[in-house]
Amino acid sequence: MAAPDGATALEDAAASRSVGMTRRRVRHLLGAQALPYLLIAPAALLVAAGVLYPIFYVLGLGLFEYSPYLGRARSWAGAGNFLRVVADPVFWTSLEVSVIWVVGSVVPQFLLGLAMALVLNERFRGRGLVRTIVLAPWAVSGVVTGIIWLWLFDGTIGVVNDMLMRVGAIDVPVAWGIHVETAWLMVLLANAWRGAPFFAIVLLAALQSIEPDLYEAARIDGAGRWQRFRFVTLPLIVESIVISTLLRALWTFNFIDLIWTMTRGGPIDATKTLPIYVFDMAYQRGEFGYAAALSTVLCLVLLVFSIAYGQLARFGRPQ
């Protein structure tokens, strides 16, 4: 236990220091230290208004019944909306559909993107041009991508049907959009076309930061092509892989433009993901309260997924 006079001395010191600190802080705030705040304020305030308000609004609105465009006043619902979510079969189906959508998109896109990055990292004639072309679908909108692939997979006159008939894989044109499996195939292929370049861009950046000396050393040690990939490349890009697949999974989950353009969530809700269900509930049916409750649950799902993914990634890391 400290002696009484020792305590006062400490308090004195603390008091004088805090006076000095306050004076310095004021001077800094008025002078040079105010500059960064002035510079960042417009961006930070805009983002805060555009993000914090929606979050709290959604959290609150989920507790109400609110359908302004159906002519109903706002009324307290308590946990009513959330109980409705739990009992809503469409919600549970949309969650399953979301899993298919995310896994079926991210896994092929990652593999294709990694292959693209590995090839584009090699030296060959025309590499610059090939790189520009291969990465370009990344800049194409979901709507245009949807239209392009709908047209390729047209049920009667599509070129995919024509090609498959020419090689004898099918005898009559397939109506791709009508069957659940073929609708998925069409949508996931379209998404792979647009999404693989993202992985290629990120992984290519990671590959280009690897020192060539490392490969040279591995070659001298007698490592083959596969061993160089496994023991030199992979450990050095694993960080980028973990982060880019997580981000891509979150974005894919939220991405509704493509499915909306190609199938509108059909056939019979087979491609209706949770975000599309929320969009439907808010925009088509105007049930804002229930849409807010669904949105809250959606955020929880993403949060749980991200935490689980983080744990899994840490578990899978060598050290």
Place this chain on the structure above:
Amino acid sequence: MSLRTRIARLPVDRLLGIHLPAWFFLAFTLFPVYWLINSSLKSGAELFAFPPAYWPQAPTLDNYVRALTETRLGQLYLNSLFAAGATCVALMVLIIFGGYAMARFSFRGKSVVLALFLAAQLLPPVVMLVPIFTMFNAAGLLNTRAALVVIYVVTLLPFSVMTMRGFFAAIPVELEEAAMIDGCTRVGALFRVVLPAAVPGLVATSIYGFINSWNELLFAVILVASPRLQTIPVGLMSMTDESRTEYGMMLAIAVMALVPSLALFGWIQRYLTSGLAAGAVKG
């Protein structure tokens, strides 16, 4: 040297490991776009023929002319151009200052700003639908040209500021120090010395914002209901519901929607593997 001898001289592993996959990627990427353009140049009867022609027999710009004269494409195009252009300019101004602050200063609350930007990037757009709709309704912004610019700037800012921070951070601090010793103020040094060196990054980041706004669908659907103010993605999406006889025009419009995105992408793509993608990953 003929193609044949050139191929014969290639080592087998380079052929199988590089050239073959490169050709496959090119075909996979290009064929869908080729097919879109090919189809957009066909007139009615040829467009709906099966088996389809792999090269238009009687190429015509009919679909393009009809799209420009018979539909509201011109209006849609101008609306999209305004939304994306204004977003791009506003972003440019905001990220010069914001990116510089995040790159060069350490200040109290910086971690709060970082956390805010990260949260903003992870917040699903669909969750923002209802609150943004009611907020814009209360502010009288629904069905205005400003609505899309405001929401695009807000949603693109976190990514753009963080990317710009990366471009600023790559410029040596000594440049500013030298300028300030010569009598420049901090802001003067930013504009006279640092910014000129960061122009490529600034252009790439704002063009990225342009492409994203040009392509955006969700907010464009809910915030702007009036057909007079709609953007291209909304107009295109509604065309997929219309009768098949209008498909030729729809394909032509899709080509015209594609051109600006691809042209701008070609312009900025060499910054993608340096700064642009890094911003997305480092958050």
